[in-house]
Amino acid sequence: xxxxxxxxxxxxxxxxxxxxxxxxxxxxxxxxxxxxxxxxxxxxxxxxxxxxxxxxxxxxxxxxxxxxxxxxxxxxxxxxxxxxxxxxxxxxxxxxxxxxxxxxxxxxxxxxxxxxxxxxxxxxxxxxxxxxxxxxxxxxxxxxxxxxxxxxxxxxxxxxxxxxxxxxxxxxxxxxxx
Amino acid sequence: xxxxxxxxxxxxxxxxxxxxxxxxxxxxxxxxxxxxxxxxxxxxxxxxxxxxxxxxxxxxxxxxxxxxxxxxxxxxxxxxxxxxxxxxxxxxxxxxxxxxxxxxxxxxxxxxxxxxxxxxxxxxxxxxxxxxxxxxxxxxxxxxxxxxxxxxxxxxxxxxxxxxxxxxxxxxxxxxxxxxxxxxxxxxxxxxxxxxxxxxxxxxxxxxxxxxxxxxxxxxxxxxxxxxxxxxxxxxxxxxxxxxxxxxxxxxxxxxxxxxxxxxxxxxxxxxxxxxxxxxxxxxxxxxxxxxxxxxxxxxxxxxxxxxxxxxxxxxxxxxxxxxxxxxxxxxxxxxxxxxxxxxxxxxxxxxxxxxxxxxxxxxxxxxxxxxxxxxxxxxxxxxxxxxxxxxxxxxxxxxxxxxxxxxxxxxxxxxxxxxxxxxxxxxxxxxxxxxxxxxxxxxxxxxxxxxxxxxxxxxxxxxxxxxxxxxxxxxxxxxxxxxxxxxxxxxxxxxxxxxxxxxxxxxxxxxxxxxxxxxxxxxxxxxxxxxxxxxxxxxxxxxxxxxxxxxxxxxxxxxxxxxxxxxxxxxxxxxxxxxxxxxxxxxxxxxxxxxxxxxxxxxxxxxxxxxxxxxxxxxxxxxxxxxxxxxxxxxxxxxxxxxxxxxxxxxxxxxxxxxxxxxxxxxxxxxxxxxxxxxxxxxxxxxxxxxxxxxxxxxxxxxxxxxxxxxxxxxxxxxxxxxxxxxxxxxxxxxxxxxxxxxxxxxxxxxxxxxxxxxxxxxx
Numbered sequence: 002x003x004x005x006x007x008x009x010x011x012x013x014x015x016x017x018x019x020x021x022x023x024x025x026x027x028x029x030x031x032x033x034x035x036x037x038x039x040x041x042x043x044x045x046x047x048x049x050x051x052x053x054x055x056x057x058x059x060x061x062x063x064x065x066x067x068x069x070x071x072x073x074x075x076x077x078x079x080x081x082x083x084x085x086x087x088x089x090x091x092x093x094x095x096x097x098x099x100x101x102x103x104x105x106x107x108x109x110x111x112x113x114x115x116x117x118x119x120x121x122x123x124x125x126x127x128x129x130x131x132x133x134x135x136x137x138x139x140x141x142x143x144x145x146x147x148x149x150x151x152x153x154x155x156x157x158x159x160x161x162x163x164x165x166x167x168x169x170x171x172x173x174x175x176x177x178x179x
Numbered sequence: 180x181x182x183x184x185x186x187x188x189x190x191x192x193x194x195x196x197x198x199x200x201x202x203x204x205x206x207x208x209x210x211x212x213x214x215x216x217x218x219x220x221x222x223x224x225x226x227x228x229x230x231x232x233x234x235x236x237x238x239x240x241x242x243x244x245x246x247x248x249x250x251x252x253x254x255x256x257x258x259x260x261x262x263x264x265x266x267x268x269x270x271x272x273x274x275x276x277x278x279x280x281x282x283x284x285x286x287x288x289x290x291x292x293x294x295x296x297x298x299x300x301x302x303x304x305x306x307x308x309x310x311x312x313x314x315x316x317x318x319x320x321x322x323x324x325x326x327x328x329x330x331x332x333x334x335x336x337x338x339x340x341x342x343x344x345x346x347x348x349x350x351x352x353x354x355x356x357x358x359x360x361x362x363x364x365x366x367x368x369x370x371x372x373x374x375x376x377x378x379x380x381x382x383x384x385x386x387x388x389x390x391x392x393x394x395x396x397x398x399x400x401x402x403x404x405x406x407x408x409x410x411x412x413x414x415x416x417x418x419x420x421x422x423x424x425x426x427x428x429x430x431x432x433x434x435x436x437x438x439x440x441x442x443x444x445x446x447x448x449x450x451x452x453x454x455x456x457x458x459x460x461x462x463x464x465x466x467x468x469x470x471x472x473x474x475x476x477x478x479x480x481x482x483x484x485x486x487x488x489x490x491x492x493x494x495x496x497x498x499x500x501x502x503x504x505x506x507x508x509x510x511x512x513x514x515x516x517x518x519x520x521x522x523x524x525x526x527x528x529x530x531x532x533x534x535x536x537x538x539x540x541x542x543x544x545x546x547x548x549x550x551x552x553x554x555x556x557x558x559x560x561x562x563x564x565x566x567x568x569x570x571x572x573x574x575x576x577x578x579x580x581x582x583x584x585x586x587x588x589x590x591x592x593x594x595x596x597x598x599x600x601x602x603x604x605x606x607x608x609x610x611x612x613x614x615x616x617x618x619x620x621x622x623x624x625x626x627x628x629x630x631x632x633x634x635x636x637x638x639x640x641x642x643x644x645x646x647x648x649x650x651x652x653x654x655x656x657x658x659x660x661x662x663x664x665x666x667x668x669x670x671x672x673x674x675x676x677x678x679x680x681x682x683x684x685x686x687x688x689x690x691x692x693x694x695x696x697x698x699x700x701x702x703x704x705x706x707x708x709x710x711x712x713x714x715x716x717x718x719x720x721x722x723x724x725x726x727x728x729x730x731x732x733x734x735x736x737x738x739x740x741x742x743x744x745x746x747x748x749x750x751x752x753x754x755x756x757x758x759x760x761x762x763x764x765x766x767x768x769x770x771x772x773x774x775x776x777x778x779x780x781x782x783x784x785x786x787x788x789x790x791x792x793x794x795x796x797x798x799x800x801x802x803x804x805x806x807x808x809x810x811x812x813x814x815x816x817x818x819x820x821x822x823x824x825x826x827x828x829x830x831x832x833x834x835x836x837x838x839x840x841x842x843x844x845x846x847x848x849x850x851x852x853x854x855x856x857x858x859x860x861x862x863x864x865x866x867x868x869x870x871x872x873x874x875x876x877x878x879x880x881x882x883x884x885x886x887x888x889x890x891x892x893x894x895x896x897x898x899x900x901x902x903x904x905x906x907x908x909x910x911x912x913x914x915x916x917x918x919x920x921x922x923x924x925x926x927x928x929x930x931x932x933x934x935x936x937x938x939x940x941x942x943x944x
Contacts, residue, residue: 049935108942120938149695153674
């Protein structure tokens with residue numbers, strides 16, 4: 002029951018924020034994140050750097066988990082922030098390589114102006130040749146209907162970019178499609 | 180001798196053409212149009228005419244319409260409604276006769292039957308709260324459209340009118356001829372929306388704790404659409420993203436609000452003595468002479484007392500605004516009010532702030548100073564701010580501009596603490612919105628059609644103004660060495676320009692039809708202008724041309740071409756290639772170094788030369804004395820590299836015959852020769868900026884103009900000679916060009932660790 006109640010309260014906040022925007026302000030917030038996902042062959046790992054606005058992440062964490070982390074302030078709760086972001090990323094990001102789920106390892110975060118940089122590593126259990134990569138990125142689409150997540154993927158010499166959203170949250174790259 | 184001369188001429192062509200004679204003849208290719216990136220923009224640009232000159236200045240027949248308004252406005256605070264009666268006097272300065280007039284009814288975007296919510300595709304949500312479900316599928320939506328009670332001519336007779344969504348056509352009894360003036364009146368009212376729930380540009384915020392509303396009211400009256408030489412009647416509806424296109428005019432406005440409200444608006448306050456208390460009057464007189472610190476006109480204590488009064492009586496504030504393109508006001512009993520004077524040229528302008536106590540302590544400290552600093556910065560790059568005041572109003576989540584007045588976000592936490600982000604967010608939005616007074620309130624571009632013309636230019640200027648604000652008020656950026664601007668730096672636009680092409684639109688797109696309005700209309704044009712200023716044109720040429728544009732089009736309606744043409748006209752820099760690639764396409768910058776070949780001076784014909792001689796039946800006896808540059812990597816013996824005169828007896832003899840001893844001692848004797856190939860996978864031609872690093876530790880930056888790509892858009896070679904060995908080459912060493920892929924920017928290839936590894940290291944420490 003607690004969990005259901007929790008889910009509903011999250012939904013409520015998410016939905017009440019999700020009124021379709023019919024007005025864009027002259028200098029309003031644009032809901033955009035940029036992620037770079039690169040395959041590091043020597044580490045046999047996909048390495049991700051995601052840039053999101055600090056305010057947006059803070060709001061998402063507050064909405065989902067009811068925590069006030071004071072990110073990038075003197076009052077920042079570093080240990081709690083690390084575990085809360087870890088939990089959030091585990092719900093919002095996933096990577097499948099050759100149809101196998103690869104475990105997510107949240108390395109940590111750092112700041113750059115008004116953005117927070119999230120570092121995630123997906124270490125592959127085996128070094129089989131990569132034929133297919135599916136990256137699901139739902140970051141902040143739970144709280145902002147307008148959220149757009151730009152993804153740049155590099156696998157060896159191949160590069161591909163896409164814009165993900167609430168409706169289209171998964172990015173697929175296949176060797177056979179080249 | 181004649182023979183020798185002919186031989187030299189053919190050899191010259193041969194060498195510079197790079198030995199293509201042996202290439203196999205390909206199948207004959209079809210011809211093509213001129214697709215050169217440096218081709219002039221005759222097809223993209225409208226043909227200049229007598230309204231708009233080829234120079235980019237207004238032409239001899241340039242005209243613009245005038246719309247003057249007399250308005251009587253009533254704010255019904257209890258019911259959150261606004262009522263108005265307006266008389267519009269419209270002057271037709273065009274050469275055309277007008278059979279009808281078009282007005283804009285922007286509030287109809289929130290009418291019950293508005294098509295605006297229907298213009299986007301939508302998917303089914305994962306789940307709906309009952310509240311959201313009923314609102315979406317069962318309920319009555321908020322009715323915020325205009326209720327037009329009547330439209331009458333000057334004699335009081337009803338005028339036929341037709342409403343089409345956010346526009347209203349008034350059919351005139353007889354065409355309005357060129358030079359004629361027509362007056363008519365409209366009575367209207369509408370329900371004011373809560374701008375905090377639906378992101379409206381205007382409306383109220385309700386404060387539950389004290390039961391008050393703070394109103395920021397704009398696009399609230401039926402406004403004349405623009406009629407011009409480029410569009411005729413502006414006929415793009417207001418769908419939400421494309422902002423406004425409005426003619427200039429004079430406004431006489433009376434606004435009636437509860438008597439305990441504090442109000443400010445576009446225009447000069449005519450009855451200050453009636454609406455101000457004696458105390459406020461004396462504070463105001465003091466503020467007019469205070470150039471360093473704002474003076475409180477209404478203190479926080481007074482505002483907090485007013486929060487409880489809920490007056491039933493009303494008070495009327497009277498304003499007159501001249502030569503403005505729009506009108507807006509803010510009103511609440513919660514407002515704190517401060518002002519200070521700022522010298523612009525030889526005039527005093529008032530910098531003003533209105534904010535509820537929820538904005539403090541941030542707003543009392545920085546808002547008015549940010550306004551003053553912005554007016555100074557923008558004035559120095561454009562023209563002296565011509566109005567008598569500029570007001571910054573604090574409204575939650577807002578960032579919106581009107582003549583002399585704007586709404587800005589930036590609210591501290593309940594306990595009064597705030598983060599640097601909140602502080603810089605607030606300062607930046609104030610600088611941006613106050614800056615909009617210049618673009619588009621005075622340089623009055625058509626926002627409905629071209630969002631970038633005001634947003635891009637304003638965001639570019641914002642960057643300069645933010646830096647200057649940081650310099651003027653070091654306390655505002657305490658702990659930093661400069662103001663942390665978010666946009667403007669070339670590297671900041673790379674992620675956008677490197678993105679998926681199917682989700683990028685050219686800057687020259689309508690704001691309704693782009694995927695990401697922020698990078699498209701704000702960041703990319705601002706970055707492009709910054710690059711023009713810093714890298715392509717240089718500050719002196721750019722600043723003069725930019726100022727020329729602002730002054731030519733001050734209080735007029737420019738088009739994109741007027742901007743593009745003026746920037747070239749006033750600088751003598753042909754920028755058609757720059758406008759084409761940055762503004763008309765979604766091309767990106769990617770330039771790199773692809774190959775470096777080393778050469779040494781030799782008397783011996785090179786292998787290629789020998790091949791050529793054999794093919795043409797020449798022997799060394801047929802050749803005049805020649806000097807060769809031979810491939811160093813093919814050199815068999817590992818002998819020391821000598822100076823040219825030592826390595827080549829031909830050259831040495833030539834020098835003895837043609838130069839005095841003194842001259843010979845002066846000439847350069849480069850020992851190292853390199854042929855460097857630069858590649859350009861990106862579509863945008865940009866200056867090729869190259870840093871050459873030498874063995875002795877010295878470095879030299881050479882900037883080849885963008886025109887280096889004019890004959891070959893994919894690759895270009897340069898030969899470098901030096902008396903020092905070349906050890907490294909870096910393209911765009913200072914990241915000035917927004918190069919989206921720097922992995923090909925250096926020779927030898929730099930094995931730099933990935934961003935991920937660097938950040939990981941940094942986090943662990």
